Amino acid sequence: MIKMSAGERVEISLKINGKVYEERTEPRKLLSDFLREECGLSGTHVGCEHGVCGACTVLVDGAAVRSCLMFAIQAEGADIQTVEGLAKDGQPHSLQKAFSECHALQCGFCTPGILMSAVDFLDSHADPTTDEIKEMLSGHLCRCTGYKGIIDAIEQAAFRRKEGENVNGSGDTI
Amino acid sequence: MKQNRIGQPMARVEDARLTSGQGTFIEDLNPLPNIHHAAILRSPYPHARIKAIRTEKAERMPGVKGVVTGEDIARMTVPFPVGVTAPVKYYSLAVEKVRFVGEPVAVVVAKNRYLAEDALEAIEVDYEPLPAVVDIEKALEQDAPLLHDEVGSNIANHRFFDYGDVDRAFAEADHVIKHKFRFPKYSATPVETYGVIAQYESSGNHLTIWSNFHGPFTLQSVMAAALQMPSNHLRIIIPKDVGGSYGIKSGVFPYMVLMGVVSKKLGLPVKWIEDRQEHLTASSSGTDRVTWIEAAVKLDGTVTGLKMKMADSVGGYIRAPEPACLYRTHSNSTGAYRIPNLHMETIAVMTNKSPTGLIRGYGGQQLYFPLERIMHMIAEQLGMDPADVIRRNLIQTEEFPYTTPSGGVYDSGDYTAAFEKALEMANYREFRERQAKAREEGKYLGIGLACIVEPSGSNMGYITIALTPEQRAKSLPKSGSAEGATVSIDPMGGIAVRISTTPTGQGHETVAAQIVGEVLGVDPQSVRVIAEMDTLTSPWSVASGSYSSRFASIGSSAVYKAAEKVRDKLLNIAAEQLKQPPAALDIENGKVIVRDDPQQQLSLKRLIGSAHWNPQGLPSGMEPGIHETAFYSMDNALPPDENDHVNGSATYGFVADAVTVEIDADTGEVKILDYFTVHDAGKLLNPLIVEGQIMGGLVHGLGGALYEELAYDSNGHFLTGSFMDYLCPTATEIPDVTIKHFETASPLTPLGAKGLGEGNTMSAPAVIANAVADALSPLGITIDSLPLTPSRIWSMMQDAHKSTKQSKEVPI
Numbered sequence: 001m002i003k004m005s006a007g008e009r010v011e012i013s014l015k016i017n018g019k020v021y022e023e024r025t026e027p028r029k030l031l032s033d034f035l036r037e038e039c040g041l042s043g044t045h046v047g048c049e050h051g052v053c054g055a056c057t058v059l060v061d062g063a064a065v066r067s068c069l070m071f072a073i074q075a076e077g078a079d080i081q082t083v084e085g086l087a088k089d090g091q092p093h094s095l096q097k098a099f100s101e102c103h104a105l106q107c108g109f110c111t112p113g114i115l116m117s118a119v120d121f122l123d124s125h126a127d128p129t130t131d132e133i134k135e136m137l138s139g140h141l142c143r144c145t146g147y148k149g150i151i152d153a154i155e156q157a158a159f160r161r162k163e164g165e166n167v168n169g170s171g172d173t174i
Numbered sequence: 175m176k177q178n179r180i181g182q183p184m185a186r187v188e189d190a191r192l193t194s195g196q197g198t199f200i201e202d203l204n205p206l207p208n209i210h211h212a213a214i215l216r217s218p219y220p221h222a223r224i225k226a227i228r229t230e231k232a233e234r235m236p237g238v239k240g241v242v243t244g245e246d247i248a249r250m251t252v253p254f255p256v257g258v259t260a261p262v263k264y265y266s267l268a269v270e271k272v273r274f275v276g277e278p279v280a281v282v283v284a285k286n287r288y289l290a291e292d293a294l295e296a297i298e299v300d301y302e303p304l305p306a307v308v309d310i311e312k313a314l315e316q317d318a319p320l321l322h323d324e325v326g327s328n329i330a331n332h333r334f335f336d337y338g339d340v341d342r343a344f345a346e347a348d349h350v351i352k353h354k355f356r357f358p359k360y361s362a363t364p365v366e367t368y369g370v371i372a373q374y375e376s377s378g379n380h381l382t383i384w385s386n387f388h389g390p391f392t393l394q395s396v397m398a399a400a401l402q403m404p405s406n407h408l409r410i411i412i413p414k415d416v417g418g419s420y421g422i423k424s425g426v427f428p429y430m431v432l433m434g435v436v437s438k439k440l441g442l443p444v445k446w447i448e449d450r451q452e453h454l455t456a457s458s459s460g461t462d463r464v465t466w467i468e469a470a471v472k473l474d475g476t477v478t479g480l481k482m483k484m485a486d487s488v489g490g491y492i493r494a495p496e497p498a499c500l501y502r503t504h505s506n507s508t509g510a511y512r513i514p515n516l517h518m519e520t521i522a523v524m525t526n527k528s529p530t531g532l533i534r535g536y537g538g539q540q541l542y543f544p545l546e547r548i549m550h551m552i553a554e555q556l557g558m559d560p561a562d563v564i565r566r567n568l569i570q571t572e573e574f575p576y577t578t579p580s581g582g583v584y585d586s587g588d589y590t591a592a593f594e595k596a597l598e599m600a601n602y603r604e605f606r607e608r609q610a611k612a613r614e615e616g617k618y619l620g621i622g623l624a625c626i627v628e629p630s631g632s633n634m635g636y637i638t639i640a641l642t643p644e645q646r647a648k649s650l651p652k653s654g655s656a657e658g659a660t661v662s663i664d665p666m667g668g669i670a671v672r673i674s675t676t677p678t679g680q681g682h683e684t685v686a687a688q689i690v691g692e693v694l695g696v697d698p699q700s701v702r703v704i705a706e707m708d709t710l711t712s713p714w715s716v717a718s719g720s721y722s723s724r725f726a727s728i729g730s731s732a733v734y735k736a737a738e739k740v741r742d743k744l745l746n747i748a749a750e751q752l753k754q755p756p757a758a759l760d761i762e763n764g765k766v767i768v769r770d771d772p773q774q775q776l777s778l779k780r781l782i783g784s785a786h787w788n789p790q791g792l793p794s795g796m797e798p799g800i801h802e803t804a805f806y807s808m809d810n811a812l813p814p815d816e817n818d819h820v821n822g823s824a825t826y827g828f829v830a831d832a833v834t835v836e837i838d839a840d841t842g843e844v845k846i847l848d849y850f851t852v853h854d855a856g857k858l859l860n861p862l863i864v865e866g867q868i869m870g871g872l873v874h875g876l877g878g879a880l881y882e883e884l885a886y887d888s889n890g891h892f893l894t895g896s897f898m899d900y901l902c903p904t905a906t907e908i909p910d911v912t913i914k915h916f917e918t919a920s921p922l923t924p925l926g927a928k929g930l931g932e933g934n935t936m937s938a939p940a941v942i943a944n945a946v947a948d949a950l951s952p953l954g955i956t957i958d959s960l961p962l963t964p965s966r967i968w969s970m971m972q973d974a975h976k977s978t979k980q981s982k983e984v985p986i
Contacts, residue, residue, distance in 0.1 A: 007236065026288065028288065029288075036201075036202075041195070042195070042199075042201070042202040043194070043195015043196065043197075044195070045199070045201075045365075045366065045417070046201070047365040047366065047367070047417075047450065048365075048450040048896075048897050049449055049450055050450065050896055050897065050898070052896070052897035052898060053365055053450075053897060055365050082195065083193075083194065083195035084194065084195040086193075086194065087194055092190075092193070092194070096193040096194065099189065099193050100185050100186065100189035100190070100193060101185060103185075103186070103862045103863065103865065103866045105189060105192055105193065105679075106418070106679030106680065106681070106866055106867075106870065107192075107364070107365075107366070107415070107416060107417045107418040107678055107679030108188065108189075108191075108192025108193070108197050108415065108417070108679065109197075109199065109364070109365045109366040109415075109417030109418060110365045110417075111192055111193055112193075112195055115193065133905075134905040134906045134908075135905075135906060137904065137905035137906075138904040138905050138906045139904075140904070140905075141363075141365055141897065141902050141904065142365065143362055143363060143364055143365060143418050143420065143870070143874065143902065144418055144679045144866070144870045145866055145869060145870050146866075146869030146870045146871075146872055146873035146908060146911075147869075147873070147904075147905040147908050148865075148869045148908065148911070149865075149866055149869070150905070151905065
């Protein structure tokens with residue numbers, strides 16, 4: 001077990017959205033606070049700090065994780081993706097596009113976490129049913145939309161991804 | 175270009191930033207150097223005297239810059255004003271006593287939030303616990319524990335109203351049907367909690383506060399009064415992105431004052447971000463209400479009179495804008511029905527629970543739950559179909575504009591058509607047959623109906639109905655619903671719109687762009703809308719803010735009027751240059767053209783250029799530049815009259831719901847089979863946003879019906895301090911919802927629009943309760959409280975089975 005004295009700072013090195021960050025922080029710093037305060041990535045939002053609302057979800061080594069339930073120090077050496085890294089070369093991710101088209105967000109506070117969970121979900125569910133999407137979404141709270149637009153958007157992104165595969169066979173998202 | 179204009183489902187301009195992590199919410203802001211962080215120590219007791227607070231240890235801890243307690247607050251502020259005569263002293267920190275679990279007791283400021291929270295543990299408070307009261311009826315009793323000695327009872331506001339001839343209606347009634355209903359205390363729990371940044375400058379006695387508030391409306395003056403500052407020394411800035419509110423964030427205002435005082439005392443800019451437990455325990459909520467309702471009914475189901483006694487629990491302190499929950503629906507107390515005689519008794523009672531305030535639907539859900547339940551109970555007692563009772567009482571199309579007994583003027587609608595549509599969508603007759611068959615198989619199927627009027631755009635005068643006509647006569651009458659907007663164009667032709675409607679997710683930027691795009695004949699995507707609100711630079715008035723669905727009816731009208739002023743100016747410039755009267759000109763596709771000779775045209779860019787680059791070439795007397803502000807208020811928003819009649823809202827929409835449910839006989843769980851809802855919100859400005867608003871409001875109503883409750887035990891201890899205890903609907907709980915629209919344009923608003931987005935929050939608890947009651951009617955179960963959790967329903971079903979068994983066993 002690692003022993004730390006109060007107030008001691010630790011060095012953390014990790015990769016976020018492809019860029020390496022070397023930071024010093026308190027061992028008790030939550031990953032969510034670390035991302036926002038030390039790395040300046042304020043797109044990850046904190047809604048409950050007890051792992052229910054899902055707003056703070058990020059990908060840690062490809063898996064959707066609640067960053068409020070994890071210390072930054074536990075992410076040492078990890079490869080993290082946040083909402084800021086979704087768009088590539090100025091082009092929005094298929095989910096970002098579908099969220100706007102299907103009016104899947106209103107205030108947008110819960111959206112980054114839902115997007116990150118949906119990225120993980122679609123990676124493992126190429127052809128999801130509506131019930132599977134709802135099941136995945138049940139780990140997120142949204143008080144604006146009533147979820148309908150979000151479900152539609154994820155279905156649309158999944159559909160387009162599948163269509164893309166049919167067209168060029170490469171598996172690339174559109 | 176037409177596809178993005180008014181009435182089209184234009185995709186939102188807000189989305190790109192919000193889906194890429196570039197929103198700017200309060201917690202993301204660091205507008206000043208040297209910001210320190212606050213944490214709040216809160217009361218563990220529902221009711222106690224504070225004997226002593228010792229802060230020395232905390233003040234000596236690493237990184238701590240200071241501590242603020244009730245003594246500081248009592249010295250540096252005065253109690254918040256509130257619109258009742260009861261002398262309730264409400265401060266932003268507890269002074270001498272605590273009156274609910276979670277009440278702020280002290281504030282620690284430190285270098286960061288972690289250190290501030292460490293120091294909270296080092297503060298010692300000696301409490302002398304006092305008996306607490308949380309039940310509305312108990313709090314009204316003579317010997318109830320008294321929260322505020324100065325008031326003499328727990329009643330903060332109490333009024334009686336009589337409209338028409340109620341005694342006669344009841345004397346001549348064939349039936350009087352009455353019941354008592356309880357509506358629970360619940361919230362809307364925006365996923366973003368409260369946040370405040372405050373900076374006090376002693377050099378000029380200026381206080382700047384950033385917060386995810388959705389005022390300023392009347393509460394800017396309440397804050398300035400508590401701080402005893404000239405109102406222009408209190409600058410409030412609201413970020414353009416606010417993570418949801420649904421009314422709840424109006425309750426951040428005491429914390430804005432608190433952090434202002436903290437910044438003043440410690441001489442530092444201070445930031446406070448509420449955590450979820452704090453939010454659930456102590457932020458704000460709707461009121462819980464007990465309603466005693468009586469209906470005078472004729473043999474054919476016609477309701478001729480209503481009596482309602484309504485008692486709202488406003489928590490430990492009555493806080494502005496309460497007791498408004500009791501009066502927000504005053505003008506539409508008889509709902510969608512032609513009921514000419516009305517008696518009401520309204521009571522705001524203080525209990526040892528968290529203070530209340532705005533919440534989506536404000537007062538509507540508390541009103542329609544008893545009203546719509548009693549319509550079904552009338553049908554039951556008269557042996558009629560509930561659809562027929564509703565039909566018989568609905569206001570008819572030819573009666574519009576319809577004046578309610580309490581003074582509301584419903585502007586337009588076709589209630590019968592909308593209601594029949596809802597029945598048709600639900601296959602009402604067929605469902606009744608299906609239900610009969612299911613009952614034979616021991617299954618509990620039910621259908622509920624509700625028809626509600628959705629008021630929007632509140633008249634500032636309605637709140638003063640809390641006072642008697644004599645009390646009102648002592649001060650300036652209050653009326654109107656004013657909102658402002660500015661449209662400006664820069665020298666290179668860039669169009670900017672400044673709104674003061676403090677959106678919290680409703681897409682005001684998009685709709686404002688659509689409106690300005692249409693009026694000025696340009697692509698809405700090219701219009702830049704600034705939603706950030708600043709009380710020193712934004713066009714605003716006492717009604718400005720986001721509440722009572724007022725954007726569609728009022729906020730959008732201000733934008734429209736400001737855009738029209740700009741349009742008129744451009745047309746006048748063009749008229750002189752084209753030597754045509756302005757009336758002969760049209761504006762479209764970035765040009766002004768002569769309608770009858772389209773070859774004659776001028777680009778907007780050139781006309782705008784004239785106003786900036788060559789003011790000498792403008793028509794004589796015209797001001798240079800293009801910067802127009804308009805304020806809009808509804809002419810029908812008059813002060814209450816001496817007989818307590820008031821038209822509380824600008825416009826009135828309509829919602830008819832039909833909901834089918836099945837109750838699990840083994841678990842008591844309610845499964846919603848289908849939710850059909852028919853809306854009439856006048857002309858729709860953006861159908862995409864409309865659907866989202868309706869779904870969101872509906873799911874919030876569903877939460878109130880089935881899951882959400884801020885629960886206390888009988889001693890006043892709070893039971894639902896996490897999202898594991900306070901249950902919000904998630905995606906798996908959402909039923910199939912079918913939405914249908916009628917668009918009966920409002921004759922009163924320039925665009926024919928009415929507010930929407932709160933209707934189903936008001937109707938869902940009532941309609942679901944009606945459906946559940948219908949399903950369980952073979953067991954003789956009455957539904958008169960919410961939420962309808964499986965454990966409650968299961969217990970009721972068990973009791974019903976037991977009593978049937980007993981009555982069979984006991985010979986009479």
